[in-house]
Amino acid sequence: MTPERIQIKLFRHSETDLKELIPTFHEWIRDETVDGLLIDVADYRHVPNGPGLLLMGHDGDYSVANDNGRTAIVYKHKRDWPSAELADRVNFALDRALNVASKLESDPINQIEISFPDRLNTPNTAETFEALAPTISTVASQALNTPIQFTHGSTDPRHMFALLSQPNQEIVPQAKI
Amino acid sequence: MSDLTWKDRLQNQIDPDSLQEIDLFENQITLKKQGKLDDKVFGETRLRRGAYGQRYDNGQRHNGAESVTIPFPSDGLTKGTETVWDAPGMQRIKIPYGGMNPEQLDLLAQVAEEYSDDILHITTRQDIQLHFVHLEDTPDLMRRLGSVGITTREACGNSVRNITGCPLAGVCRTEAFDVTPYADAMTWFLLGHDDVQDFGRKFKIAFSGCAHEACGLVTIHDLGFIARLENEQRVFDIFVGGGLGTVPHQAQLLAQSVPEDEILPVTQAVCRVFARLGEKKNRNRARLKFLVAKLGIDEFKKLVQEERTILPHDDRWTDYLKDVPEQVDQPLRAPTFLNGAPLPEGFSDWYTTNVYHQRQAGYTTVTINLPLGDISSPQAYALADIARKYVGESIRTTVEQNLVLRWVSEKDLPDLYRELDAVHLAAPGAGTVTDITSCPGTDTCKLGIAASRGLSGELRDRLIAQNGSLHPAVSDLKIKVSGCFNSCGQHHISDIGFFGNSRRRNNRAVPHFQVVLGGKWEDNGGSYGLAVGAVPSKRIPDVFNAITDRYVNEKEAEETFQNWIGRLGKKEIRTMLKPYMDVPVYEESPELYSDWGDPREYTIGDIGIGECAGEVVSLFAIEVARAEGEAFDALIELDEANYVTAEAKAYNAMVLAARALIRNEFIDIGDDPARIVTEFKTRFYDTKLFFDKYAKGKFGRYLLQRHDSPPAAEQVTEAVAHRLIEEANLFIEAAHACDARIAQARQNTLKPIL
Missing domain, CATH: 3.30.70 (Alpha-Beta Plaits)
Structure with missing residues (x-):
């Protein structure tokens, strides 16, 4: 089975003033600036290293969070996929994440995490890593036009299955996105 | 896969x-x-x-x-x-x-x-x-x-909601005994029980280990149990008919010294009476508190006793009791004491506010102070690991929207602190003024009128920034914020409470909070504060500072905030708030026309900008100000124990607010209350123009019922006057909302012409 939920996290090396983004997110809803059916803004700035500022949607959620001194630009796709294929789905989610990153002027992206909030279909095991990592690496490398190697993120079985690229690799320069 | x-x-x-x-x-x-x-x-x-x-x-x-x-x-x-x-x-x-x-x-x-x-x-x-x-x-x-033993069944709806209890039960220094096994037995006995499926409204139950602390908040519940030891036997005092909501009711004593083996059947009997006689059609009068008020506590007691005698026996009433002695938390680690080892930075502040010494020597309960009651998933995994390491099983949520770890061996506190701090869960200030309680408000609640979480977050940030310099008397205060009159943030039982409402200025809506002062958290939510004035949301931090600065300067030696508020009097408080209450036009202060954390211009529903409006004060605004003044006078009379006058003024405030609405349509209505009420009923109540989207005609009925059935003077107690003042304030709020809706409808009608 293919994961029903995929989350892309793009890291940048410095933090973002999330308060300044609140009006931006409201404008994005009003102007339909990013893809997907957008519903509302949820503010979790008070939770340290939490989800930050969320742009809640019907099919997917966007967020920008500060994570241990870095900025994480996140897209989580939840439902209404255009394809049932894993590669298509990862590519689709990655595309939306990169699109929103391109709208937020900031530093280059220097690490990517692709995770699967779907423990039914993608339990956090070595078998899942072996089964999924090659496909996802290929998709990500093509999408980003640079070789991306992933390692298995946290192996704690409680945590969702996640793949993490090498740290501090300048994956997508700002100019490129 | x-x-x-x-x-x-x-x-x-x-x-x-x-x-x-x-x-x-x-x-x-x-x-x-x-x-x-x-x-x-x-x-x-x-x-x-x-x-x-x-x-x-x-x-x-x-x-x-x-x-x-x-x-x-x-x-x-x-x-x-x-x-x-x-x-x-x-x-x-x-x-x-x-x-x-x-x-x-x-x-x-x-x-x-x-x-x-x-x-x-x-x-x-x-x-x-x-x-x-x-x-x-x-x-x-x-x-x-x-799969891990958690249910969502009957968490909402007209059913028995989550049964609450002291988070310190079993470790508290002042409790009579541990109420946990009783709350647990009650939970599973009532879950899905046939006798709780036909309620007209929700039903909330709480357990408390003592009468004087706040933890269980028994007096604000439909049914509450306070533990006591009597001749070394475990008994409960049972209270019924409490509730906050729009108009708060204090629970009344149903039965004293009820033996432990009787609490389930008595509860079942209460549920049967409620299911049989409680209001079903009008959900705004359907909580148990209205039935108790309608029947009177003596009649209600009699009905419960009669029901109890005919209840068919159920073994589950007492089966659990044999296990109660064994239902004691087993600490993971041996008791120890801090031994003078170096302490981490920040530990002392945290230790002062977040650590409670259990009655079991060498053990402590640690509060995880959660901002706005939120914890992220990664933090929750980390906390689960920390709990496994230091305490084993014992995690509890609290009504102050925090978590506690019980049975922490005292010598482990520095290490525990370090591990909590590593995942940002070691914020000090638990139970202090920075630990603000808030309902979701406009963030996610469909009933929210103002941004309770936005305000709470702003107050919290400001108070933490000055935490080192806060006067101890201010540090000890409780702040609770609700996004509307429904009281989910429990604003009535705080020292300083706020609930969201709105006002209109030149066809623009302005988010406001009513300031509620003088409630009591202790004694299980011992008394309820009263609203003293509505202030624009963005000015609430200034109002908070004005009130607390004055309290610090004027309080007598050991005077509590509640007593100081009583001594100051509502009139003086109103004078203090007055400069903050006036709303400048949008062009002068546009920031007042949006709420905390939300840059959109504030609106209720679709109320928007009226370009055809001039800079004039509407007839309604002038008229309703009289009603607000009268309601405030009622508060002062209540302060001075003139309950009959207070009650009469509260009624008159509603009449004046109704008149304010009528005058927009019928300028010559005059001053006769009977005529005003008749016209109000015809023009606004029967037509449903006055109806709130969710509360429907509830607020309108406050006036109609008081007008049709005025109490005899000897019936007007403090509680009766207090309640009518609350109702009058809600009626006035509803009049504001009604006027806004009508104005918007007029604008919509004019738009094509413009």
Whole structure:
């Protein structure tokens, strides 16, 4: 089975003033600036290293969070996929994440995490890593036009299955996105 | 990877009854999608599974410029009246008496990641809520919770809600005895019980280990139990008919010294009386408090006693009692004491406010102070690990929206602090002025009028910034914030409370908060504060500073805030608030026309900008100000124990507010109350123009009922006067809202002409 939920996290090396983004997110809803059916803004700035500022949607959620001194630009796709294929789905989610990153002027992206909030279909095991990592690496490398190697993120079985690229690799320069 | 479903995978890990109920719910979802279930029936079914509505679930949202339809792909399908199928909702999860173990916390963190927004929100009734959940995800979510012994059944709807209890039960230094086993037995006895399926409204139960602390908040509950030892026997004093809501009622004593083996049958008898005689048609009069008030406590007692005598025996009433002596937490580590070893930076502040010394020497209970009651999934995993390492099973939620770890061996505190601090869970200030309680308000609640969380976050940030310089008398105050009059933030029982409302200035809406002063948190929520004036939301921090600065300067030696407020008097308080209450026009202070954390121009529903309005004060604004003045005079009379006058003024305030509305249509209405009430009924009540979207005609009936049945002077107690003043304030708020709706309708009519 293919994961029903995929989350892309793009890291940048410095933090973002999330308060300044609140009006931006409201404008994005009003102007339909990013893809997907957008519903509302949820503010979790008070939770340290939490989800930050969320742009809640019907099919997917966007967020920008500060994570241990870095900025994480996140897209989580939840439902209404255009394809049932894993590669298509990862590519689709990655595309939306990169699109929103391109709208937020900031530093280059220097690490990517692709995770699967779907423990039914993608339990956090070595078998899942072996089964999924090659496909996802290929998709990500093509999408980003640079070789991306992933390692298995946290192996704690409680945590969702996640793949993490090498740290501090300048994956997508700002100019490129 | 697997082709299994959660239903397949977990079928042997869930209690068969729970499994069947969840399967049934999933079937009902399917039937509803096929159009085979009525909206109202499905709505209540959904609520009884804890799947609640959320803001914008009618498919409309104001984007700052106009109200627009959110194009959900639901194709007309609804999951309740005016509730769009695909709109995200809130899932409430019952945590009986707040107790959970690390395995359950881990699972909660997982479902928050998968179905929600990575956040577990602790409520003021010790539940956990997930937001932005799609209805079709809820059956699997429920199965997964069921696999670790957590239920969402009857978490919402007209049913017995989560049963709350002291988070310190069993370790408290002042309790009579541990109420945990009784709260636990009550939870499972009533869950799905035949006698609790036909209520007109929700039913809330609380347990407290003593009368004088706040933890259980018994007096604000429909049914409450306070533990006592009498001749070394365990007994409970049982209270009924309490509740906050729009007009708060203090619970009254139903029975004293009830033996432990009687609490389940007495509860069952109360439930039967409530199911049989409680209001069913008008949900605004359907809580138990209204039945108790209507019958009188003596008649209610008599009915309960009669019901008790005819109840068929049930072994479950007493079966659990044999296990009560064994139901004692087993500490993971031996008791120890701090031994003078170096302490980490920040430890002392945290130790002062977040550590409670249990009655068991060498053990402490540690409070995890959660900002706005929120904890992220990664934090929850870390906390579950920390709990496993230091305390084993014992985690509880609190009504102050925090978590506690019990049975921490004292010598472990520095290491525990370091580990909590590493995941940002070691914020000091638990139980102090910075530990603000707040309902979700306009962030996610469909009933929210103002941004309670936005305000709470702002106050919290400001207070933390000056924490080192805060006067101790201010540090000890309680702040509680509700987004509307429904009191989910429990503003009535705080020193300084706020509840959201709105005002209109030249056809623009301005978010406000009513300031509620002088409530009492101790004594299980011992007394309720009163609203003293509505202030624009953005000015609340200044108002807070003005009140607390004056308190610090004027308080006598050991004078509590509540006593100082009583001594100061409402008139003086109003004078203090007055400079903050006036609203300048938009062009002078546009910042007042949006709420905390939300840059959109504030609106209720679709109320927007009226370009055709001139800079004039409306007739309504002038007239309703008289009503507000009269309501305030009533408060002063109440302060001075002139209850009959206070009650009469509260009534007159409603008449004046009704007159203010009528004068817009019928300038010569005159001053005769009978005529005003008749005209109000004809023009605004019978036409439903006065009706609130959710409360319907409730506020209008406050005037009609008081007018039709004025109390005799000897019947006007402090409580009667207090209640009518509360009702008058709500009536005035409703008049403001009604005027705004009418104004907006007029604008909409004019638009094509313009």
